[in-house]
Amino acid sequence: ENAQLKDIIAHAKEYGFVYPSSEIYDGLQAVYDYGAYGVELKNNLKRLWWETMTRLNDNIVGIDASIFMHPTTWKASGHVDSFNDPMIDNKDSKKRYRADVLIEEKAAQYEQSGEKARAQELLSAMARLLEAEDFAGVRDLIINESIVCPISGTANWTEVRQFNLMFSTQVGSVSEDASTIYLRPETAQGIFVNFLNVQKTARMKIPFGIAQIGKAFRNEIVARQFIFRMREFEQMEMQFFVRPGSELDWYKEWAATRMKWHKALGIPEEKLRRHDHEKLAHYANAAMDIEYEFPFGFKEVEGIHSRTDFDLKSHQEYSKKKQQYFDPEINQNYIPYVIETSIGADRLFLMTLCNAFVDEQVEGKQRTYLKFHPAIAPVKAAILPLVKKDGLPEKAKEIVEALKYDFNIIYEEAASIGKRYTRQDLIGTPFCIAVDHQTLEDNTVTIRHRDTTEQERVAIADLHARLTEACSF
Numbered sequence: 001e002n003a004q005l006k007d008i009i010a011h012a013k014e015y016g017f018v019y020p021s022s023e024i025y026d027g028l029q030a031v032y033d034y035g036a037y038g039v040e041l042k043n044n045l046k047r048l049w050w051e052t053m054t055r056l057n058d059n060i061v062g063i064d065a066s067i068f069m070h071p072t073t074w075k076a077s078g079h080v081d082s083f084n085d086p087m088i089d090n091k092d093s094k095k096r097y098r099a100d101v102l103i104e105e106k107a108a109q110y111e112q113s114g115e116k117a118r119a120q121e122l123l124s125a126m127a128r129l130l131e132a133e134d135f136a137g138v139r140d141l142i143i144n145e146s147i148v149c150p151i152s153g154t155a156n157w158t159e160v161r162q163f164n165l166m167f168s169t170q171v172g173s174v175s176e177d178a179s180t181i182y183l184r185p186e187t188a189q190g191i192f193v194n195f196l197n198v199q200k201t202a203r204m205k206i207p208f209g210i211a212q213i214g215k216a217f218r219n220e221i222v223a224r225q226f227i228f229r230m231r232e233f234e235q236m237e238m239q240f241f242v243r244p245g246s247e248l249d250w251y252k253e254w255a256a257t258r259m260k261w262h263k264a265l266g267i268p269e270e271k272l273r274r275h276d277h278e279k280l281a282h283y284a285n286a287a288m289d290i291e292y293e294f295p296f297g298f299k300e301v302e303g304i305h306s307r308t309d310f311d312l313k314s315h316q317e318y319s320k321k322k323q324q325y326f327d328p329e330i331n332q333n334y335i336p337y338v339i340e341t342s343i344g345a346d347r348l349f350l351m352t353l354c355n356a357f358v359d360e361q362v363e364g365k366q367r368t369y370l371k372f373h374p375a376i377a378p379v380k381a382a383i384l385p386l387v388k389k390d391g392l393p394e395k396a397k398e399i400v401e402a403l404k405y406d407f408n409i410i411y412e413e414a415a416s417i418g419k420r421y422t423r424q425d426l427i428g429t430p431f432c433i434a435v436d437h438q439t440l441e442d443n444t445v446t447i448r449h450r451d452t453t454e455q456e457r458v459a460i461a462d463l464h465a466r467l468t469e470a471c472s473f
């Protein structure tokens with residue numbers, strides 16, 4: 001793993017953002033827990049997404065569907081038959097790899113050494129073989145490219161096998177008529193099966209959308225790069241139902257809207273990239289990713305897909321229940337087309353953390369801080385009495401009382417003021433509010449700004465308005 005990512009992982013653990021799951025038992029691969037500041041950041045990101053979707057669009061409403069769904073759901077969606085990764089095992093190290101990732105890494109090496117055409121050729125060859133489900137061909141490609149196992153260093157590979165990514169479990173007691181169900185690998189299907197329920201009960205007219213935030217589970221084999229690829233993660237998806245024929249216009253519109261959202265979060269334009277898919281999934285007639293330049297390269301953060309009527313049509317076939325909408329404007333019944341925007345809350349978290357992480361030399365001294373947009377910062381302000389006496393703690397606590405109902409505030413009186421500033425920098429608190437002897441005289445405080453370390457004198461009476469303005473999105 002690269003050095004910058006290592007620093008970020010270490011920082012996330014040390015300062016209460018992300019820990020390996022069940023760490024006292026040496027952790028569980030690709031599963032993570034969020035700490036005191038991590039959960040605040042994640043909740044802020046989810047709330048921001050939820051509000052921009054449901055509150056700013058009067059034609060989008062939310063739902064909260066279950067993780068467990070009727071097993072036929074996953075037949076209809078195609079996940080039982082085709083939610084597979086091509087896997088290959090190295091016979092010497094007994095390690096399992098995703099065949100396509102091994103090839104992608106080889107292509108990245110070509111790219112790095114300036115052999116762009118060769119990299120492209122390799123990726124196209126792989127895409128052709130995967131499309132044709134020619135797995136023997138994929139293996140030949142790995143052998144011909146002399147790709148070796150990073151652990152054993154040998155090219156002693158097994159054949160390539162398909163590996164389904166869904167986790168399964170049993171409902172009912174095993175002795176009775178237990179049946180196999182899956183943990184949902186995406187939240188989207190909970191929206192599709194509820195399409196008519198929501199349309200009718202929330203009295204929605206096409207075009208309209210349904211938004212949802214919830215856990216999804218995938219048995220990812222290549223689980224690396226911290227919380228980029230997890231086995232248990234959270235998705236934020238919005239399915240937007242439109243009249244057939246209008247889907248590509250809506251696709252364009254949502255692509256632009258979502259890109260704007262990422263920029264509004266404070267992600268610089270040059271760190272974001274749009275990647276249009278050449279090879280489309282069986283259900284899509286257009287698809288793109290919004291990519292962010294992580295320390296390990298440009299990678300997908302969000303997918304925007306034009307899914308046609310594939311899902312609703314398939315659910316209609318399997319359930320034998322009509323999934324149609326009567327459009328009063330054109331006097332027609334039809335199965336709506338769907339544009340979806342799909343983003344992982346954890347991946348968004350990683351993007352904002354990477355983007356916020358600053359580790360710089362200032363006048364020969366190392367300064368590390370997290371420059372989160374105040375709207376998503378875990379803690380908005382720290383209230384710090386200069387000394388632990390003379391009535392300053394009492395005055396500071398009055399300020400906490402006045403602000404804590406609207407903002408996540410920290411009160412801290414231990415250690416020197418400089419040390420307390422540093423500690424807030426490390427968790428990304430945008431404002432430190434210092435209470436000193438002058439405060440007792442004129443009811444003003446010092447606000448110290450995280451990014452510039454500049455200080456200014458502000459009336460206590462103005463603090464609420466100042467924070468409200470700074471924390472708006």
Ligand code: ATP
Nearest residue numbers: 218220228229230233300301302303342343344347
């Ligand atoms: P990838 O190619 O990275 O596996 P995908 O194309 O399979 O992703 P989708 O099925 O389109 O991803 O899922 C939509 C979003 O959900 C992704 O853009 C990503 O943000 C998030 N996501 C998907 N899989 C994971 C995972 N294993 N861990 C964390 N987030 C994930």
